[in-house]
Amino acid sequence: MATSILQSAKAKRNGSLNDIETSIEDQIEHLRNEIASFAKIIGENGSKQSQKVRARAEIGLEDLTARGEDLLHELQQGYAKGSREMRRAVRQHPVATIGAAAAFGLAIALLLSRR
Numbered sequence: 001m002a003t004s005i006l007q008s009a010k011a012k013r014n015g016s017l018n019d020i021e022t023s024i025e026d027q028i029e030h031l032r033n034e035i036a037s038f039a040k041i042i043g044e045n046g047s048k049q050s051q052k053v054r055a056r057a058e059i060g061l062e063d064l065t066a067r068g069e070d071l072l073h074e075l076q077q078g079y080a081k082g083s084r085e086m087r088r089a090v091r092q093h094p095v096a097t098i099g100a101a102a103a104f105g106l107a108i109a110l111l112l113s114r115r
Helices: 002-092 094-113
Strands: none
16 A cells, blocks of 8 residues: 555656646747747848848949940040040151150150169
8 A cells, every 4th residue: 555655656756747748848949939930030131131232232233334435435436536636746747756755765764774
């Protein structure tokens, strides 16, 4: 009879331990589900943010490309205009152009000979 009382008390203790273990396992499972939900939310937010950043970068690149093309066009026009003016000056003053070129060459030769 004493053994049956001890076994009964032991079974009650084991039963309450099993209940505690089950409760802890349920809580752990619940925490895992919450963590998975948070990870999913963070992943979605990160994806949305990266899409926004990429869209801004693409817009910035398009603007930069357009500005670069405009600048290139302006430089080409400036080069063409400068080229036309230089030809006109040479045709109008050929002797002065030859003299200026000779003076420039002489100045360069003097600077290089001093080294």
